[in-house]
Amino acid sequence: MKILEVPATLSYKTLDPFLGQVTESADGRVLLDARGLSWIDPVGMIGLLSAGRFLTDRSEHPPVLRSPESSEVSGYLSRMGFFERAREGFELVSPPPRRNPGASDVLLELSTISENHDVHDVVERVQERAGHILSRTLRYPPSAVVQFSVILSEVCQNILEHAEAPGWVAAQSYNWSRRLGRHVLILAVGDTGRGFRRSLEGEHSGRFGDRWSDSTALEAAFLHGLTRFPDQGRGQGIQQMRRQVRRWNGVISVRSGTARIADVPEWEDLPPLEADLPAFPGAQITILLPERTQESE
Amino acid sequence: MTTSGDGGDLDPQLDAFSVDVRDLLQRSVANLYSHLVTRPTGRAVRLAIEAQLQEISPPALSLVDLSSVSVLDYSCADEVVAKLLLQGAEGSPPRGGTVYFIFQGLKAHHREPILEVLNRHELAAVVQAVGRSEPFQLMGVRSSLEEEVWSAIESRGRIPGARIPDAFPEGRQREVVDGLARRGLLFRHPLRGDIHALSHLARRFE
Numbered sequence: 001m002k003i004l005e006v007p008a009t010l011s012y013k014t015l016d017p018f019l020g021q022v023t024e025s026a027d028g029r030v031l032l033d034a035r036g037l038s039w040i041d042p043v044g045m046i047g048l049l050s051a052g053r054f055l056t057d058r059s060e061h062p063p064v065l066r067s068p069e070s071s072e073v074s075g076y077l078s079r080m081g082f083f084e085r086a087r088e089g090f091e092l093v094s095p096p097p098r099r100n101p102g103a104s105d106v107l108l109e110l111s112t113i114s115e116n117h118d119v120h121d122v123v124e125r126v127q128e129r130a131g132h133i134l135s136r137t138l139r140y141p142p143s144a145v146v147q148f149s150v151i152l153s154e155v156c157q158n159i160l161e162h163a164e165a166p167g168w169v170a171a172q173s174y175n176w177s178r179r180l181g182r183h184v185l186i187l188a189v190g191d192t193g194r195g196f197r198r199s200l201e202g203e204h205s206g207r208f209g210d211r212w213s214d215s216t217a218l219e220a221a222f223l224h225g226l227t228r229f230p231d232q233g234r235g236q237g238i239q240q241m242r243r244q245v246r247r248w249n250g251v252i253s254v255r256s257g258t259a260r261i262a263d264v265p266e267w268e269d270l271p272p273l274e275a276d277l278p279a280f281p282g283a284q285i286t287i288l289l290p291e292r293t294q295e296s297e
Numbered sequence: 298m299t300t301s302g303d304g305g306d307l308d309p310q311l312d313a314f315s316v317d318v319r320d321l322l323q324r325s326v327a328n329l330y331s332h333l334v335t336r337p338t339g340r341a342v343r344l345a346i347e348a349q350l351q352e353i354s355p356p357a358l359s360l361v362d363l364s365s366v367s368v369l370d371y372s373c374a375d376e377v378v379a380k381l382l383l384q385g386a387e388g389s390p391p392r393g394g395t396v397y398f399i400f401q402g403l404k405a406h407h408r409e410p411i412l413e414v415l416n417r418h419e420l421a422a423v424v425q426a427v428g429r430s431e432p433f434q435l436m437g438v439r440s441s442l443e444e445e446v447w448s449a450i451e452s453r454g455r456i457p458g459a460r461i462p463d464a465f466p467e468g469r470q471r472e473v474v475d476g477l478a479r480r481g482l483l484f485r486h487p488l489r490g491d492i493h494a495l496s497h498l499a500r501r502f503e
Contacts, residue, residue: 116335116337116338119334119335120332120334120335120338123332123334123368124332143405143406146367146368146406147406149332149334149368149370150334150368150369150370150371150410153332153334153335153368153370153372154370154371154372157335157336157370157372160335161336232417232418233375233376233379233380233414233417233418234375236371236372236375236413236414236417237371237372240371240410240413
């Protein structure tokens, strides 16, 4: 059995090398050793679940996951509903900590998106907690909860309409006091489906010729609103998400295949377009929404 | 389309029905959501509205009430608002008669998704913000002259056919009236040629 160490920090900044290691280890049974995990965000959690599904699809046996030694990290993963989802793709070495049935500070627990009603369910569940976090923590106006719900709906529908495989969504807010001096909400969505290039290639690859790639597919969808559907009304979802995230001075990035494209404000240092990333199936969308400052009000 | 036969009050006889979108959503999708999100949900709502329209004789006035919809996403706005309007638009497959739509009960957060889908499809719609006393508005793609002509008709409610040349002395204004009628943004009586603001028709059924 191959042993793959999960990095100490698994976040939107550190996920790519880990996914690269996962794809290189895909032959045979794999143990993902997360004992040293000390920090993980929703992007990391969905990345870990995606790794599990990727390895399951390529092996007779599901991969094994060794839980973090840190009770704080395990407890947080439990509150986020991570272990419930992980059971679907991993064999867990030790029983995860019990989930406290009481009140939780989690904005949106890891939720599987495989059908239309799953989108309704997350939009319904997020209302009260999102309202609280958006208004009190991020200091957004009261109307932001509806706009956030629309983003959530559109980003989840991206899975249903383009991935042709189930995916996950999760959201949480963090105090980035050292890094940014304010709170940030992280919304992550991911799947291991066919990705943007394969979703669009039947309809659009011809006009790109030899240039057709994960990067050009992402540019087509992200910048130009192209979809595989001939219906003129399609393709608005990403455009509208970009517009709203820009109003909130946030980040939106889409990673698919070997490329990532992003709208990046001045406070973040992600490149607007990256190619030659480690290949990984499906698509991963990350949205970062920063707390409003006096300058932005 | 028929008119009353005695030559008296020849007001148009449109069938009208009021659609509470939340009611439709509850019945047709069988989930008690007041969130109008996802394309399949929007499609189900539109099909339910169209099924109701099948039961009445065209021309018809459809009042679509969004006041109970707490979240409206772009996919749903496209499926409900844009596609209802598109099926009655010029060049689209005939619905079997003309249906005029008013989207009522609009709240601030409905405006952006609706405006976006109208712009994307180069459509316009007659809308009314939540509250019966709110004015009716034209929303979406229109020229300044179309806005001007539509507003003039809206303020008067009804202009008899014989007085249209007085109300709109310029040929280009009358062309705009024709265009607005073709786009379903006002109603033209097929026999008398009177033009009616849709709000004027809606008030008749209150």
